[in-house]
Amino acid sequence: MDRELLLLGVLRQQGMHGYQVHEFIDQYLASCTDLKKPTAYFLLDKLAKAGWITAEQVQEGHRPPRRVYRLTEQGEAAYQRLLRENLAAYVPAYFISDIGVAFLDDVPGDEARARLAQRRAALAAELETAQAAPVHPGSLQWLVEHRARHLQAELDWLDEILKRLAGRAA
Amino acid sequence: MDRELLLLGVLRQQGMHGYQVHEFIDQYLASCTDLKKPTAYFLLDKLAKAGWITAEQVQEGHRPPRRVYRLTEQGEAAYQRLLRENLAAYVPAYFISDIGVAFLDDVPGDEARARLAQRRAALAAELETAQAAPVHPGSLQWLVEHRARHLQAELDWLDEILKRLAGRAA
DNA sequence: TGCTGATTAGTCAATATTGACTAAGGAGCC
DNA sequence: GGCTCCTTAGTCAATATTGACTAATCAGCA
Numbered sequence A, B: 001m002d003r004e005l006l007l008l009g010v011l012r013q014q015g016m017h018g019y020q021v022h023e024f025i026d027q028y029l030a031s032c033t034d035l036k037k038p039t040a041y042f043l044l045d046k047l048a049k050a051g052w053i054t055a056e057q058v059q060e061g062h063r064p065p066r067r068v069y070r071l072t073e074q075g076e077a078a079y080q081r082l083l084r085e086n087l088a089a090y091v092p093a094y095f096i097s098d099i100g101v102a103f104l105d106d107v108p109g110d111e112a113r114a115r116l117a118q119r120r121a122a123l124a125a126e127l128e129t130a131q132a133a134p135v136h137p138g139s140l141q142w143l144v145e146h147r148a149r150h151l152q153a154e155l156d157w158l159d160e161i162l163k164r165l166a167g168r169a170a
Numbered sequence C: 001t002g003c004t005g006a007t008t009a010g011t012c013a014a015t016a017t018t019g020a021c022t023a024a025g026g027a028g029c030c
Numbered sequence D: 001g002g003c004t005c006c007t008t009a010g011t012c013a014a015t016a017t018t019g020a021c022t023a024a025t026c027a028g029c030a
Helices: A002-013 A018-028 A037-049 A073-088 A096-106 A109-132 A140-169 B002-013 B018-028 B037-049 B073-088 B096-106 B109-132 B140-169
Strands: A053-058 A066-071 B053-058 B066-071
Touching (some): A002 A053, A002 A073, A018 A037, A018 A066, A037 A053, A073 B096, A096 B073, A096 B140, A109 B073, A140 B096, A140 B140, B002 B073, B109 B140
Antiparallel strands (some): A053 A066
16 A cells, blocks of 8 residues: 555645656655556546545646546545555565575685676766756655665665675685 | 566576566565566566477466466576666656656645654654564565665655754744 | 364465657747 | 547556465484
């Protein structure tokens, strides 16, 4: 239900059409989710069917009509409930993209170090862009900090592994 | 391709049937992914269709036959390639389940603190079980450490937020 | 032996996700 | 105007994921 909470929270601040919702999340909440455009539309449809948001058709020129979504009263209630549930519960995140480390022994030490060094560089670059990115005012910025902390933890871990690999090769 | 790499890496060490693969990952790689049983079977089918693994039908009693999967030569080549790609690339992880923090302002300070305290407790419990869990020898244990670091980062961040909320309410 | 509940093994229909597409509008330029 | 390229806006078929199910075997025990 986290995606649903996200969309409700965004639409609650301001009515938006699908593309706008996607853009907003892509800009300010990229650390939380990589919500693809078709998924955004899919979820908006779902929320509309659940009666949590309504769509107002807006015709402009020869385009297909845009639907501007807004929370309904039930949507507001659902938002309040989901938000509270979310704050109270811890749900683990997964790190499948680090799986290669489980199989490090299958790569010669030199090559392993070289490849991990590449990874480290990409990660460090990500950390820098994350810290340079534009920040939306309010508690949204706490999420940016959140991301930075995780990236830093990942960086420290990588360094530790590189150190161990160096020790092992000697 | 990370899931595929994971399955190849597991099957490479030892031929297994679907249920066994799922069990193994569930036990030793729970920090990397929550691979559901049907997804495991789906991926095994896909790998078999790609010619990366072969299925040996094994009949036992009146059960439906179990298929024991093993890497083919192409599977071994794919494994080597995917592993190297994986080590060199950094792919960001997302934290959608922390989205509630973006909307903290919508909950009265007292309640927010109470709910987040619940979350903190769950997280701390998770960290403890993670550190007490059985460890598979070899570089797999580095992933356990990885998880611990991220959990710790999350814990520190939560504490920081709780502190700020306390300051704000005063 | 017969019963009950847990474990092993796998499937399937419903739901969710995504890459690749269409198509209008606008900006820059000749 | 006519051309090209970029941005905005949305759709759709193919692919992936999951909750809920079936069904055999096994373990304990009266």
